[in-house]
Amino acid sequence: MSVIQPTFEVAYQAGWAVMRVSGEVDMATAPKLRQHVVTVTADRPDGLLLDLQRVDFIDSTGLGVLVGAAKRMRVNGGQFRLVCAKQHLLDLFNLTRLDEVFRIFPSLTDAFADIDPTIDWSGAT
């Protein structure tokens, strides 16, 4: 059985990087996510929005990558937000109390509205 490699799509709008992740994030695949996060944050965007709507599974290694992403953005003086509506992932954030560390929105639309509702975000969707 082959590994379900996560895929990544990054779009830029209004100084924000919007990264859509899909697949399963575990010890085998997290390095790839980390690599993308490092590449994107190196460009010092104003913010990084990680869309996890298509992530089916994330383990503690994957959570660690999210923590690392939040740290990189904080060091850069940027913002970091997540989009996630899957209950088992939200439960995991709640259990680890990472929902108190990350700002999590149920949809891209909600996240965009919170960041700046006056911007046309269509280029990032």
Place this chain on the structure above:
Amino acid sequence: MTTVHHDVLPDFVHLAEVRSRLTAALRDADVLPESRLNDLRLVVSEGVTNAIEAHHRCGSDEPIGLTISVTAKKVMVKIVDRGTGFDPDGLTEHPPVTDPKRLEYERGLGVTLMKRMTDICDIASNKSGTTVTLTMLR
């Protein structure tokens, strides 16, 4: 009681297959509610990840033992490695989430999740290996 045993080669690429087999076997048998099955899928993946890491540290290419047992009252998953062991009570505790230093810690949640997401999490470890037994009551 139904018991199934798998040997898992110590390579992280097999984690997805472990989860897939576990989920398929238990979902077909309808032994746990979906949310509990998701929890079990996660903690078994965490346990096997730790076991593979233990084999990598000591250079062992022996397989990890994975045994899934289902009874009328519980689902029990046993993960056996032949690493050099660790102290499950001696793990570094993360700072509280209100502390900015929390962001310095990217690893070390696996055992915490195993303990919190199962009904019983037993970790027996010595210098010749570790056996993790994860139990979900039905």
